[in-house]
Amino acid sequence: MLRTRTCGELRVEQAGETATLCGWVDSWRDHGGVVFIDLRDRYGKTQVVFHPEVGDDFHEKSRTLRNEDVIKVIGTVTERGKDAINPKIETGKIEIKVSELEVLNKSLTPPFEPGAMELPGEELRLKHRFLDLRRQNLQQAMVLRHKICQITRDYFNNLDFLEIETPMLGRSTPEGARDYLVPSRVHPGSFYALPQSPQIYKQILMIAGYDRYYQIARCFRDEDLRADRQPEFTQIDLEMAFVDQEDILTLVDGLMSAMIKGIKGQDVSLPLPRYTHAEVMEKYGNDKPDLRFGMELVEITALGAECDFGVFKNVASSGGRIRGLNAKGAATKYSRKDIDGLTAFVGDYGAKGLAFFRVNEEGLDSPIAKFFSADHQQTIIKSLDAEPGDLLFFVADKGSVTSAALAALRGRLGKELELYDPNEFKCAWVVDFPMFHHNEDEKRWDAEHHPFCQPNDDDVEKLKSSPGEVRAKAYDLIINGYESASGSVRIHSPKIQQQIFDLLGIAEEEAEARFGFLLEALRYGAPPHAGVALGLDRLVMLFLGHENIRDVIAFPKTQKASDLLSGAPAEVDAKQLRDLFIKTDVPPMK
Numbered sequence: 195m196l197r198t199r200t201c202g203e204l205r206v207e208q209a210g211e212t213a214t215l216c217g218w219v220d221s222w223r224d225h226g227g228v229v230f231i232d233l234r235d236r237y238g239k240t241q242v243v244f245h246p247e248v249g250d251d252f253h254e255k256s257r258t259l260r261n262e263d264v265i266k267v268i269g270t271v272t273e274r275g276k277d278a279i280n281p282k283i284e285t286g287k288i289e290i291k292v293s294e295l296e297v298l299n300k301s302l303t304p305p306f307e308p309g310a311m312e313l314p315g316e317e318l319r320l321k322h323r324f325l326d327l328r329r330q331n332l333q334q335a336m337v338l339r340h341k342i343c344q345i346t347r348d349y350f351n352n353l354d355f356l357e358i359e360t361p362m363l364g365r366s367t368p369e370g371a372r373d374y375l376v377p378s379r380v381h382p383g384s385f386y387a388l389p390q391s392p393q394i395y396k397q398i399l400m401i402a403g404y405d406r407y408y409q410i411a412r413c414f415r416d417e418d419l420r421a422d423r424q425p426e427f428t429q430i431d432l433e434m435a436f437v438d439q440e441d442i443l444t445l446v447d448g449l450m451s452a453m454i455k456g457i458k459g460q461d462v463s464l465p466l467p468r469y470t471h472a473e474v475m476e477k478y479g480n481d482k483p484d485l486r487f488g489m490e491l492v493e494i495t496a497l498g499a500e501c502d503f504g505v506f507k508n509v510a511s512s513g514g515r516i517r518g519l520n521a522k523g524a525a526t527k528y529s530r531k532d533i534d535g536l537t538a539f540v541g542d543y544g545a546k547g548l549a550f551f552r553v554n555e556e557g558l559d560s561p562i563a564k565f566f567s568a569d570h571q572q573t574i575i576k577s578l579d580a581e582p583g584d585l586l587f588f589v590a591d592k593g594s595v596t597s598a599a600l601a602a603l604r605g606r607l608g609k610e611l612e613l614y615d616p617n618e619f620k621c622a623w624v625v626d627f628p629m630f631h632h633n634e635d636e637k638r639w640d641a642e643h644h645p646f647c648q649p650n651d652d653d654v655e656k657l658k659s660s661p662g663e664v665r666a667k668a669y670d671l672i673i674n675g676y677e678s679a680s681g682s683v684r685i686h687s688p689k690i691q692q693q694i695f696d697l698l699g700i701a702e703e704e705a706e707a708r709f710g711f712l713l714e715a716l717r718y719g720a721p722p723h724a725g726v727a728l729g730l731d732r733l734v735m736l737f738l739g740h741e742n743i744r745d746v747i748a749f750p751k752t753q754k755a756s757d758l759l760s761g762a763p764a765e766v767d768a769k770q771l772r773d774l775f776i777k778t779d780v781p782p783m784k
Contacts, residue, residue: 196266196298202238206287209273213290215240216298218328219263220309229256233267233290234309236333241280241289242267248293255295262301262308262325268294316744320758323749335746338457339734343410345456346430349449355406355432360395362388362412367708371415374425377774388414391727393646394712396433397684400723401715405435410730416755424731424743425755433725439667439683442724443468443623446671446679449728450621457737458619466671467622474624479517479601481624484675486614489604491596492578493517498590503565505547509590517596518549518588520578521607525552525585536603540589545599549588553580605675616739621673626650629664630697638699643668645694646712648683648724657693671728673736681726688716 197216204213220234229244244256259265269292280286306314308328313319319326326332347357366373366387373387389395392411399407411431417423430449434441444465451462467485474483477490498506498516506516521528528536537548551558557571566574578586587603589596608614629649630639639661641647649657650665657664671679685691691713695705705713734746744750751757771777 200237201233201235201240202284204240204271204285204288204290206273208271209288211271212268213271214266214268215242215290216266217264218301219259219261219265221261222259224257227253229253229259231256231259233265234328236337238285239283240285242269242292243272243289244292244295252295255297256292259297260301260303262304262328263297264299264301266296266298267292317752317758320744320750320752323759327748332745335734335738335740336748338737339730339746341457342453342730342733342737345453346408346410346449349452350406350408350432353406353445355408356404357409358399358404358407359409360389360392360399360411364389364395365711367394371417374414374416377776379773382775390415391429392431393644394709396431396725397646397712397720397723398715400433400435400684401718401720403435405721407434408432411727420753424747425751428730430728430730430733431725432727433723435721435723437724438722439625439669439724442681442683442726443625443669446726446728450671453733453737454619460619462621469622469624470626471624471628471665472626475597478604479597479599481627481670482672482675482677483601484605484608484614485620485622485672486618486674487608489519489521489608489613491517491519491600491604494574494577494588497570497573497577501566501570503549503562505549506588506590514591515593515596516588516590517600518578518586519600519604519607520580521585521587521611523583524607524611525554525583527611528585536587536606539606540599540603543599543602544595545589545591547590548599548603549590551586551588553584553586554582558586619673619736621671621678623669624672625669626665627668627670628662629653629666629668630661632662639697641694641698642666643680643682645698645700646682646684646691648685649690649694654690657697661697667724669726671726673733676732676736677729678732678736679726679728681724683722683724686716686720686722688713691716 196214198214201215201217215233217233217235220232220239223230227246231242231244232239233242244253246253267290269290271288272291274287274289304325305318305322306325308325350357363376363386366375366385371390373390376386376388378384378386389411391413392409396407409431411429412426413429414426416425434445447464447466450466451464454460454462471481474481477483479491493515495510495516499510501507509516533548533550540548549560549562551560551563551574553575557563557568558566558574563571574580574586580586587600589599591599628642629647631642632638633640643666647666647668650667653664667683669681670677685694692702692705695702700708731743731747735741735743738746740746749757749759756762
């Protein structure tokens with residue numbers, strides 16, 4: 195080893211010891227001939243000091259060092275004086291009095307300093323990711339990511355699970371997002387697909403008798419990106435045989451408890467809360483609510499039908515819904531201009547307007563308050579548990595619009611009004627998802643999750659008569675307003691599986707062509723089985739309190755699915771295309 199110590203481990207107890215450190219120059223200062231350098235590696239920083247009396251050549255070499263040079267120093271660990279202690283770093287009570295210096299590599303002037311308080315734009319940082327990854331925040335993310343994987347493996351290994359790898363090159367079975375396709379050289383004109391998930395393979399593992407499987411799996415989806423999505427991502431994937439829904443939920447409860455204890459040092463009360471899909475949609479407007487604060491939605495449609503406000507009256511009479519929420523204590527925090535901004539915001543979610551009332555001692559204050567009698571105003575105040583100083587918002591529209599608009603508004607208000615502790619970690623399960631949703635454009639039923647979910651036992655008879663009322667044995671783990679895990683009990687009966695395919699408009703011949711290898715396996719003694727996948731990248735993001743998933747992935751893609759570091763995706767030469775029997779036909783850029 196070139197070094198005997200890292201830059202983060204020396205303490206006063208090692209004073210007098212000779213130590214060899216290697217790292218990057220994080221900063222340097224020349225104080226009257228004495229050169230001070232903060233030497234950095236991923237473990238921390240140590241101040242090293244170059245005194246001129248060691249020698250002229252040595253001293254001159256130390257004065258040529260610049261940020262990001264890689265050096266090796268040998269010296270004596272020395273306790274700092276009380277006035278020189280740096281309480282901001284773990285090694286702040288000592289320094290190294292350097293006796294030998296070796297410059298291992300010089301650095302060009304970097305386009306940005308990894309330790310700078312103000313960073314450049316993300317595009318520049320992603321292009322120079324080798325510098326960006328030297329930042330303490332990113333290093334902490336990589337360490338935490340490793341720790342989560344370690345906790346996961348320990349947890350499942352202790353429960354007799356097997357870690358089994360599934361193929362990266364498989365068959366394209368398009369469901370939901372688009373596949374990334376890989377051309378085959380030895381099978382001209384044919385393509386592999388990178389896995390969107392190990393779903394079918396892990397089901398086959400259950401049929402094969404491997405009753406407890408897990409994998410930290412790489413997955414790929416060619417979909418439009420957001421701050422919390424990437425084209426390639428990692429999930430903690432698991433499957434069990436001879437279990438039902440509650441067994442999986444209990445298993446993941448234990449995993450989350452182990453993670454929160456291991457990372458945050460906090461105990462978690464188990465079991466984690468369970469809410470039905472219908473319940474969260476009614477209370478919060480979406481199926482992944484942030485439960486760190488209240489602000490539940492309240493319906494006043496019946497009152498709207500009675501009042502003199504035309505918008506409310508018309509919506510109520512046409513079968514729509516009028517729903518609202520209470521921003522406690524916010525009456526003076528939002529100006530009319532601010533509310534106009536919120537109105538535009540909910541418009542992005544389909545709302546045609548946003549009604550509001552400020553609550554005062556006399557009742558409701560609003561441009562539309564005159565359309566509501568004193569009794570109606572008191573009913574609204576009571577329904578929303580309002581008191582003077584509160585600000586009430588309402589959306590009147592079809593039910594799906596009120597849900598989407600108010601859910602988004604609730605999330606924005608919760609953040610702006612600081613209604614929750616950003617360090618809190620609030621987990622809950624959402625269960626009893628609808629099995630199907632109706633595709634209005636194509637006038638057919640689509641699977642809410644995927645076509646392999648087992649229907650609720652009480653709803654199987656409704657598959658033919660009332661598909662929209664069928665609940666699936668499907669479940670999502672929600673953490674701080676994000677879907678962090680998703681799973682289901684799988685269909686293990688070939689007969690029920692074909693029923694589902696029929697409902698989705700997938701004919702028997704098409705089903706055999708697309709999923710034949712799974713259907714064939716189901717015919718050979720498939721046990722009841724269930725599973726779930728947790729998003730590793732998203733878990734790291736949530737544990738660190740970040741809002742951008744690119745901050746917790748070593749080499750992420752941009753929102754246009756580009757790797758700025760390597761330049762991928764890129765054109766390839768004509769010979770490679772000929773070997774794969776591919777001819778491109780890209781329309782010219784407009």
